[in-house]
Every structure is written in structure tokens, then in C-alpha cells.
Amino acid sequence: RQLASKDENLARGLAGLLQHDPSFDPEHFFLSAKTAYEMVVTAFAGLIEGAAEGRGLGHDFLRHIERARVLVIMADIAPPEARMYEADRDEQEAVLLGELLDYRSELLERAKIRVAARADLAPEAAAEAAREGWLPVSGVTGEGTSELIGAMRRAVEEAREVGDEHEAYVVHRPEPEGIRVEREVDGSLRVVGREALRAVALSDLTNPGALAEAQRRLKKLGVNKALGRAGAKPGDLVHIGAMSFEYGDDDIQ
Structure with missing residues (x-):
């Protein structure tokens, strides 16, 4: 079950959304805010269930996520008939986080921003997602993109402050099966x-x-x-x- 759409609205995920901001450079995938704030954004399209076991791009794909200070979890909340897969919002998130957990559980301790994409197609689902802490966005109308950039900036700033105190690293250790x-x-x-x-x-x-x-x-x-x-x-x-x-x-x- 693939949880990253291949169409242009979701294939590049966050990249497509950020193109609504005039400071976004899609060629270099580099975001420079109007206040001279800079951060690098990478879209991990193509994450599939079983990636932690080597399916799809597998470990070659997942290892790049280790460099990310902040994780943006994007789920498609369009109506079922408009989605490219059957999983609903919560199921999409569960699979994505499950793969990260199976690969390196420490990754889930990093700051996360939950994004409900294609909000223009499902206003009621977008409102419900917002009540549950998700940020509704639309790559078509630009809804929520400024709020998303602001949330990313705040999260990255906090992560950088922690990183300045002690360099972050991932500890490679298997988690025990029992409690x-x-x-x-x-x-x-x-x-x-x-x-x-x-x-x-x-x-x-x-x-x-x-x-x-x-x-x-x-x-x-x-x-x-x-x-x-x-x-x-x-x-x-x-x-x-x-x-x-x-x-x-x-x-x-």
C-alpha cells in the first residue's frame, strides 16, 4: 500500500504546497522566509508500507530522514473516491510512523507537524482535522501554506537551539520485544x-x-x-x- 501519491499535488508533497510562497525556490528546494530565515526542506515521496524491511526504496530512502530535525507528516484527506489509496488520514499516519518506528524508533522523538492535505476537497474533514491538531492545507488554493511555513520555522528554530547545546545523533540499537x-x-x-x-x-x-x-x-x-x-x-x-x-x-x- 503506497502512501505517497504520484500525482503532481502529492508526489512532491510539501514542495507543491510551498510553491505558493514567493520565497520558495522549487529548483533547489530551499526555503528562505521574508525575514531572512532559511531552512532546507526535503520531500520524501514514495514511502510505502514495508520500507523498514527494505521494500521499495527501503533503507536507502529511510536513512536520509535521519538528517531531518523536524518531521512533517502529510496525509491526504480528500474524499475516498478522490484519494489514490484506501487508507484514511489516521491509517496513513499510522503506516508512516510505523515504518519510522521499525527503522529507528528514536526518529519519533523528533518534532512533528501533522498536515491534512487537499483540504479544499473536504471542508468538513479539514475542520475535524484542525480540531484534532492537524493543519489543513491545499496546494490548489494555498490554504494553510503560510501557517505551515510558520509552524515549520518555529519547530526548526527550537530543534536548532537543542542541537546547538549538544549535537543530535541517532543511536542504533534494537528495541526489546517485551516490556x-x-x-x-x-x-x-x-x-x-x-x-x-x-x-x-x-x-x-x-x-x-x-x-x-x-x-x-x-x-x-x-x-x-x-x-x-x-x-x-x-x-x-x-x-x-x-x-x-x-x-x-x-x-x-
Whole structure:
């Protein structure tokens, strides 16, 4: 199942959207904002399910994503009859993030901007996406492109500030299949394990419904019991990927 359209509106994805901004140079794929701010944007078109196992462009494709400070997740929200694949918005995101998780789970810790593309074809879906933290955009009307550039700039600036403090790098290590709890230097607890990380990484933790579902999945995986066996006490800070909570809270017990 291919999750990057081959037509001109989505094949170059973000590039097509940014061409609505006069400061965008499509030849060099280089964005220079009106305030002399510069950032390089790369479109990763052609990411397919199974890329982490070498399908399609496979590792030769995914390894270039390691250089990105910020990830822009673009999903097609056009009506089913107008989409080039069956997956809906959430399914598209799940496959894209799933491939990154399987390739290098550390990539999912980077800043992400969620973009709902082709918003002009689905006003109601665009409004719903906006309520759930997505940024509706249209390569046809230019809707949302200025907001997207602004969001990208802010995210890149924050990532650069962190990078100035300590050079970012990707640690190549396999994630354990089961659930394991590790005690951090500061006394907090970190839950590791592929399925636990997946439950968090594939959820929009700013959405109450998605957060509740992630908590349900974590409980089903046995995270609560694992924390208990590790000696977790009420009030202990627990980390699972990008999610943090105090052990003993009603939302995790």
C-alpha cells in the first residue's frame, strides 16, 4: 500500500504546497522566509508500507530522514473516491510512523507537524482535522501554506537551539520485544519495548480520545504490572517514548 501519491499535488508533497510562497525556490528546494530565515526542506515521496524491511526504496530512502530535525507528516484527506489509496488520514499516519518506528524508533522523538492535505476537497474533514491538531492545507488554493511555513520555522528554530547545546545523533540499537522498566539517573522510570513505544508513538497525545486509547493499550500490554514489579511508587515519574506521567494517576492505573 503506497502512501505517497504520484500525482503532481502529492508526489512532491510539501514542495507543491510551498510553491505558493514567493520565497520558495522549487529548483533547489530551499526555503528562505521574508525575514531572512532559511531552512532546507526535503520531500520524501514514495514511502510505502514495508520500507523498514527494505521494500521499495527501503533503507536507502529511510536513512536520509535521519538528517531531518523536524518531521512533517502529510496525509491526504480528500474524499475516498478522490484519494489514490484506501487508507484514511489516521491509517496513513499510522503506516508512516510505523515504518519510522521499525527503522529507528528514536526518529519519533523528533518534532512533528501533522498536515491534512487537499483540504479544499473536504471542508468538513479539514475542520475535524484542525480540531484534532492537524493543519489543513491545499496546494490548489494555498490554504494553510503560510501557517505551515510558520509552524515549520518555529519547530526548526527550537530543534536548532537543542542541537546547538549538544549535537543530535541517532543511536542504533534494537528495541526489546517485551516490556522492560529501567531506572533513570534522576530516579524516574523509563518503559522500553517495541510494542509500548508503538502504542505511544502512533497516538496523538494531545487528543483526549487518542490518549485514552494509548493508555488502554499500555495497560493491556502489562505496563502497569511491569512498573509494579520494578518497584514504582505513587508519584514516581514514568516515561514511555514522548509520554510522561506520574505513577499512581487514575489515567494509567
